[in-house]
Amino acid sequence: LIAIANPNNPTGCIASTDDLLRLAAEVPSAAVLVDEAYFEFYGRSVLERRKECANLFIARTFSKAYGLAGLRLGALVGGADQMSVLRRMCSPYNVNGIALACLSEALNDRVYVEQYVRDVLESRARLERTLENAGITFWPSQANFVLMKAGSTPGAAVEFAERLRKRGVLVRDRSSDFGCEGCVRITLGTRKHTDRLIDALLQTLDELQIPQGAAQS
Numbered sequence: 001l002i003a004i005a006n007p008n009n010p011t012g013c014i015a016s017t018d019d020l021l022r023l024a025a026e027v028p029s030a031a032v033l034v035d036e037a038y039f040e041f042y043g044r045s046v047l048e049r050r051k052e053c054a055n056l057f058i059a060r061t062f063s064k065a066y067g068l069a070g071l072r073l074g075a076l077v078g079g080a081d082q083m084s085v086l087r088r089m090c091s092p093y094n095v096n097g098i099a100l101a102c103l104s105e106a107l108n109d110r111v112y113v114e115q116y117v118r119d120v121l122e123s124r125a126r127l128e129r130t131l132e133n134a135g136i137t138f139w140p141s142q143a144n145f146v147l148m149k150a151g152s153t154p155g156a157a158v159e160f161a162e163r164l165r166k167r168g169v170l171v172r173d174r175s176s177d178f179g180c181e182g183c184v185r186i187t188l189g190t191r192k193h194t195d196r197l198i199d200a201l202l203q204t205l206d207e208l209q210i211p212q213g214a215a216q217s
């Protein structure tokens with residue numbers, strides 16, 4: 001099994017549909033799972049071209065743009081014969097009835113999801129502009145979060161996250177992820193959340209005396 005999150009977590013980077021299909025075609029004996037948990041914030045999917053590769057599977061979740069993490073709802077798409085094998089192995093009760101009853105309501109409420117995604121995309125652009133102006137290294141993102149470098153040591157990320165926490169803003173220390181030493185991941189929300197985040201972020205950068213460009217390496 002080769003699993004690829006697209007957009008990726010925690011960087012928010014993407015792989016092109018052509019590259020993903022080329023990879024799947026190169027390894028016909030492996031199952032290639034493209035995890036599109038953040039699809040709504042990116043807008044592109046391999047779904048339309050799934051039939052080009054029999055070994056391609058696509059996963060989606062209702063935990064992100066739909067805000068339904070507590071319901072534990074997701075979807076897996078693959079070729080009919082592949083899916084029939086998977087069905088034999090998975091629990092017949094892998095989705096609970098109440099969650100399923102909520103699903104059609106959630107799918108029908110397009111206005112909510114579209115508005116939420118618009119808010120997040122606007123917030124993402126605002127945060128990226130703020131980081132750029134402050135000279136902070138970050139990874140331009142296609143998801144609902146941005147990974148930024150708080151310093152060059154794991155301690156820098158802990159300190160940064162703690163100072164933001166004291167200001168009521170929770171960010172994730174991602175220092176233990178491969179290649180992410182000193183990095184924190186900031187998840188975006190509504191405009192109001194972003195006003196508060198940017199305020200707290202600028203105060204924290206100032207407090208830690210991270211001058212322009214100092215977090216870059």
Ligand SMILES: Cc1ncc(COP(=O)(O)O)c(C=O)c1O
Nearest residue numbers: 005009035037061062063069074
């Ligand atoms: C790439 C990716 N896939 C899946 C998930 C989790 O989804 P779920 O809540 O449906 O388990 C996450 C959550 O952080 C994620 O980053």
